[in-house]
Amino acid sequence: MLVLLASCAILVAVLRHMETGIPFIPGQERSVWLIEARVDFMAKGGAVSASLSLPDKQLPGFELYEEQSASPGYGFSIVREYGDRRAEWTKREALAEQSLYYSAQFVASDKVDPATADPVREHHPIYWDDAQELAAGQVLSRARETSSSARSLTRELIKLLSSPSSDQNTALLRSDQTSQAELLMRLLDRAGIATRSVMGLYLEDARRRQVLTPMVEIHTGEHWLLFNPETGETGVPLNLLLWHRGGVSVLDVTGGRNSRVSFSMIRQTVPARQLAKAQNSDSIFSRLGVHSLPIEEQSMFKLLLLLPLGAAVVVFMRVMIGLQTAGTFMPILISLAFLQTSLLPGLISFISVVGIGLVLRSYLSRLDLLLVARIATLIVLVIFVISALSIIGYQMGYSTGMTITFFPMIIIAWTIERMSILWEEEGPHEVLIQGGGSLVVAVIAYLLMQSPLLKHLSFNFPELNLVLLALILAMGQYTGYKLSELRRFRAMDDI
Amino acid sequence: MGMAWIKPARLRELGMLGMNCRNVEFINRYNDRRLYPLVDNKLKTKLLAQEYDVPTPRLQFVVREQHEISHINRQLQDRETFVLKPAKGSGGKGILVVIGRAGERFIKSSGAEIGIADVRRHMSNILAGLYSLGGASDVVIIEDLIAFDECFAGYSHEGVPDIRIIVFRGYPVMAMLRLATHASDGKANLHQGAVGLGLAMNNGACLNAVQFSRQIESHPDTGRALSDICISGWREILLLAAQCHEMTGLGYIGTDLVLDKYLGPQMLELNARPGLSIQIANGRGLLPRLRHVESLKHRRHVSVEHRVDYVMREFAEPDTLEGRVL
Ligand SMILES: Nc1ncnc2c1ncn2[C@@H]1O[C@H](COP(=O)(O)OP(=O)(O)O)[C@@H](O)[C@H]1O
Ligand SMILES: [Mg+2]
Numbered sequence: 001m002l003v004l005l006a007s008c009a010i011l012v013a014v015l016r017h018m019e020t021g022i023p024f025i026p027g028q029e030r031s032v033w034l035i036e037a038r039v040d041f042m043a044k045g046g047a048v049s050a051s052l053s054l055p056d057k058q059l060p061g062f063e064l065y066e067e068q069s070a071s072p073g074y075g076f077s078i079v080r081e082y083g084d085r086r087a088e089w090t091k092r093e094a095l096a097e098q099s100l101y102y103s104a105q106f107v108a109s110d111k112v113d114p115a116t117a118d119p120v121r122e123h124h125p126i127y128w129d130d131a132q133e134l135a136a137g138q139v140l141s142r143a144r145e146t147s148s149s150a151r152s153l154t155r156e157l158i159k160l161l162s163s164p165s166s167d168q169n170t171a172l173l174r175s176d177q178t179s180q181a182e183l184l185m186r187l188l189d190r191a192g193i194a195t196r197s198v199m200g201l202y203l204e205d206a207r208r209r210q211v212l213t214p215m216v217e218i219h220t221g222e223h224w225l226l227f228n229p230e231t232g233e234t235g236v237p238l239n240l241l242l243w244h245r246g247g248v249s250v251l252d253v254t255g256g257r258n259s260r261v262s263f264s265m266i267r268q269t270v271p272a273r274q275l276a277k278a279q280n281s282d283s284i285f286s287r288l289g290v291h292s293l294p295i296e297e298q299s300m301f302k303l304l305l306l307l308p309l310g311a312a313v314v315v316f317m318r319v320m321i322g323l324q325t326a327g328t329f330m331p332i333l334i335s336l337a338f339l340q341t342s343l344l345p346g347l348i349s350f351i352s353v354v355g356i357g358l359v360l361r362s363y364l365s366r367l368d369l370l371l372v373a374r375i376a377t378l379i380v381l382v383i384f385v386i387s388a389l390s391i392i393g394y395q396m397g398y399s400t401g402m403t404i405t406f407f408p409m410i411i412i413a414w415t416i417e418r419m420s421i422l423w424e425e426e427g428p429h430e431v432l433i434q435g436g437g438s439l440v441v442a443v444i445a446y447l448l449m450q451s452p453l454l455k456h457l458s459f460n461f462p463e464l465n466l467v468l469l470a471l472i473l474a475m476g477q478y479t480g481y482k483l484s485e486l487r488r489f490r491a492m493d494d495i
Numbered sequence: 496m497g498m499a500w501i502k503p504a505r506l507r508e509l510g511m512l513g514m515n516c517r518n519v520e521f522i523n524r525y526n527d528r529r530l531y532p533l534v535d536n537k538l539k540t541k542l543l544a545q546e547y548d549v550p551t552p553r554l555q556f557v558v559r560e561q562h563e564i565s566h567i568n569r570q571l572q573d574r575e576t577f578v579l580k581p582a583k584g585s586g587g588k589g590i591l592v593v594i595g596r597a598g599e600r601f602i603k604s605s606g607a608e609i610g611i612a613d614v615r616r617h618m619s620n621i622l623a624g625l626y627s628l629g630g631a632s633d634v635v636i637i638e639d640l641i642a643f644d645e646c647f648a649g650y651s652h653e654g655v656p657d658i659r660i661i662v663f664r665g666y667p668v669m670a671m672l673r674l675a676t677h678a679s680d681g682k683a684n685l686h687q688g689a690v691g692l693g694l695a696m697n698n699g700a701c702l703n704a705v706q707f708s709r710q711i712e713s714h715p716d717t718g719r720a721l722s723d724i725c726i727s728g729w730r731e732i733l734l735l736a737a738q739c740h741e742m743t744g745l746g747y748i749g750t751d752l753v754l755d756k757y758l759g760p761q762m763l764e765l766n767a768r769p770g771l772s773i774q775i776a777n778g779r780g781l782l783p784r785l786r787h788v789e790s791l792k793h794r795r796h797v798s799v800e801h802r803v804d805y806v807m808r809e810f811a812e813p814d815t816l817e818g819r820v821l
Pocket of ligand 1: 578584585586588592638639641654655657683751763
C-alpha cells in the first residue's frame with residue numbers, strides 16, 4: 001500500500017518532469033521572477049482610468065519575458081507615453097474598492113545597462129525660499145570642494161545629506177517634507193547635472209506587499225549612473241529591478257482616490273523556456289501545478305508545502321529516536337518561525353523570551369491565582385517582554401531585536417503556556433528535557449526546510465509530499481525499539 | 496553497571512516490549528479508545544468498580560464546584576483520615592494523604608501539618624485543572640485512607656506500596672511491587688526514584704529489585720533486605736487484577752492494587768497505557784508472555800479463577816526456591 005502510494009507520487013513527479021521540463025535539481029537554470037503589481041483604489045462611482053508605469057523590456061540585469069493583466073471588467077492596454085511604457089485600465093463605471101493586477105515574468109540576464117541615452121533634462125520643482133536657496137548654495141559649494149566630477153559630487157552630496165551630525169544648512173533643507181531623493185535631484189539640478197528619478201523594486205523571494213524604493217540616476221556625461229540616495233551606493237544592485245525610470249508619475253488614477261500600488265514576488269528556479277512552455281500548454285500538469293495560482297498565493301504555498309517535511313521530522317524524532325517534545329507539532333511551528341527570522345537570531349530571541357516568560361511565571365505562582373487567570377496574565381506579559389526586547393534591540397542597533405517582532409507571538413505564548421503547565425506538573429527538569437527536545441527537532445526541521453533542493457522539490461513537485469506521507473505512515477507502523485530505549489533498558493544487560 | 500547502551504538484538508532476545516510495539520500492537524489493537532475515559536477518570540473507575548463489586552477505597556464525597564470549597568470544613572470536621580485526589584491526575588500528582596488530625600490541623604503522610612486554608616487551595620487547584628492532563632478542569636475525590644498492611648512494615652518511606660499488575664486479555668502477565676522512597680518523595684513512581692520489585696507470578700515472591708534502573712538489594716531508606724518481602728494472599732490479588740478486564744472491557748491494562756490491613760486487596764486505579772519499567776524490575780521482557788496469551792484460543796467464558804490459575808501455573812518461576820531469589 002505505502003509502496004504503491006510512494007511510487008505513484010514518484011511516477012507523477014517523473015511525468016511532470018518530462019512534460020514540463022522542470023528539473024529535479026535546482027540551480028542549473030536562470031532564475032525567473034514572477035512579479036505581480038497590484039493597484040488598489042476607491043472608485044468614486046464614475047468613469048475610471050488607471051495608468052501604471054511599467055518597466056522596460058530590457059533592464060539592467062533583467063529581461064521581460066511575459067506579461068499579463070487580470071482585472072475583470074476593465075479594458076486593458078499597454079501604451080507608450082513620452083517614452084514610458086504604461087499599463088492602462090479603463091472602465092465606464094466603478095464604485096468602491098477596486099483591485100487591478102498586472103503580472104510579469106522577468107528572467108535574470110547579464111546584459112549590461114543599455115542606459116546610454118542622451119541626458120533628458122527633467123525638471124524637479126521644489127519650492128525653496130530664500131534661506132533655503134542660500135543653504136542649498138552652501139551645501140553645494142561644500143560638496144564641490146571635495147569632488148571633481150558629477151559622480152563624486154553626487155556622492156559627496158549624499159554623504160552630507162545623510163550624515164547624522166548635519167549642519168544647519170542640510171537641516172534647513174531637510175526640514176521640508178521632501179524625500180532625500182527629491183532633495184538630491186534638486187541640488188544636482190542646481191549644479192547643472194542632468195538627473196532622473198527611478199523607482200526600484202528590491203527582489204526578495206516570496207515577499208508580499210512590497211513598495212518601490214526611490215532612486216536617483218545622474219548623467220555623468222557619457223551614461224546614466226544609478227545612485228541610492230540613502231546610502232550613496234552606485235550602480236544597479238543585482239536584486240534591484242528598475243520598475244520606473246524618469247518621466248511621469250508611477251501611478252495615475254482618475255475617478256478614484258486612495259490609490260496605491262504594491263508588489264508581490266516569487267522566484268522560480270525553472271528554465272525560462274520550459275516554464276513558458278508549461279504555462280502556455282494545456283497540459284494537465286500545468287493546470288494542476290502550484291504555478292497556476294496567483295503569485296500572492298504561490299508564496300504562501302511555498303511555505304505550506306514545506307510543512308509535511310517538518311511533520312515527518314517530528315514523527316521520526318519521536319518514533320525512531322524517542323526524543324521528547326513539548327506538544328506534538330509545536331517544533332514545526334517553531335521551525336517555521338525560524339524560517340522567517342533565520343536561525344541564530346531566532347534561536348536567541350526564542351530562548352530569551354521563553355526564559356523570561358518562565359521567570360515571570362514563577363513570580364505569578366506566588367500570587368495564588370487560578371490557573372486560567374495565571375496563563376492569561378502570562379500571555380499579556382509575554383507580549384510586553386517581546387515589545388521591550390524589540391525596542392531595546394533596536395535602540396542598541398541589533399537586528400535580533402527587530403526579528404523578535406516577526407516571531408509569531410501566538411507560537412511563543414503557546415509555548416510558554418505549555419512549558420508552564422509542564423513546570424507545574426513535572427518540574428523544571430522535564431521542561432528542560434522537553435523544551436530542549438522541541439528545539440532540537442525544530443532546528444533539524446529548519447535545516448531541512450531551508451535546504452534549496454528540498455525547497456525546490458516540494459514546491460515544484462508537490463506530489464512528492466505523498467512520499468513523505470507514505471514515510472510518515474510507515475513510521476506510524478514501526479514497532480521496533482526507539483534509540484532512547486536502547487539506553488533506558490541498558491540495565492537489562494546485567495540480568 | 497553495564498554499558499551505556501544495549502544492543503537491539505539483546506533486547507529482542509530478552510523479549511523486551513518497546514514503546515512503539517506497545518502502542519501499535521497492544522494498546523491500539525486491544526484497547527478501544529471509547530473506553531479510555533473509564534480509566535482516565537478515577538471517579539468513573541471507582542463508580543464502575545462499585546458496580547462490579549471490585550473492592551476499592553470507599554468514596555467519601557466529591558467536590559465538583561468552586562463554591563463547595565467555602566464550606567468544606569463542615570464536611571472534613573470529623574474525619575480523622577482521608578485521601579484527597581484529582582479525578583484525572585496521574586503519576587501521584589496532586590494526591591494529599593491525611594493520616595491524622597492535630598486539633599484543627601491535618602497531618603500529612605510526610606508528618607507535616609497543614610491548615611484548612613491549605614486544603615482549600617489544594618482543592619481549588621485541582622478544580623482548575625492543575626494536575627490534569629493539559630489543564631482540563633477536574634473534580635476532587637475524597638476517599639478512605641488505606642491502612643498499611645503489616646507485611647510492608649519497614650519497606651516503604653511514607654506512601655503505601657502499590658502493586659502494579661499488567662493484565663492482558665484478562666490474564667495477569669507480570670507484576671511489580673512499588674515502594675516509595677525518600678528520593679521519590681513518598682510517591683510510588685519509578686522514574687521519580689521509587690523502588691520497583693519484580694514479583695513471581697506463582698507466589699508473589701521477590702525476583703529482582705531496581706531503583707533508577709539499577710539493581711539493589713535492600714531498601715535505600717530503611718536498609719531492609721528486599722528479598723524477604725513476601726506478599727500474602729497472592730491469588731486474591733491476581734483475581735482482583737484479572738477482574739478489572741471484565742469491568743472495563745480493555746484488553747491491555749495496568750492495574751494498581753494496594754493491600755489494606757483489614758479489607759485485603761483494593762483496586763486503586765487502572766491505566767490504559769501502562770509503563771514499560773515493570774520489565775526492568777522483573778529483569779525480563781513482557782513480549783513472550785503477551786504472545787503466549789495472544790496465542791491462546793480465546794474461549795468466551797473463561798472464568799477469572801481459571802485464568803488466574805492458568806497464569807500461576809504457566810508463568811511460574813521455576814527457580815524461585817533456588818538461586819534466582821536475591
Ligand atoms: N486511599 C489511599 N490511601 C493511601 N494512599 C493512597 C490512597 N490513594 C492513593 N494513595 C497513594 O498515592 C499513590 C498514587 O495514587 P493513585 O491513585 O495510583 O494515583 P496516580 O494515578 O497519581 O498514580 C499510591 O501509590 C499511594 O501511595
Ligand atoms: Mg498510580
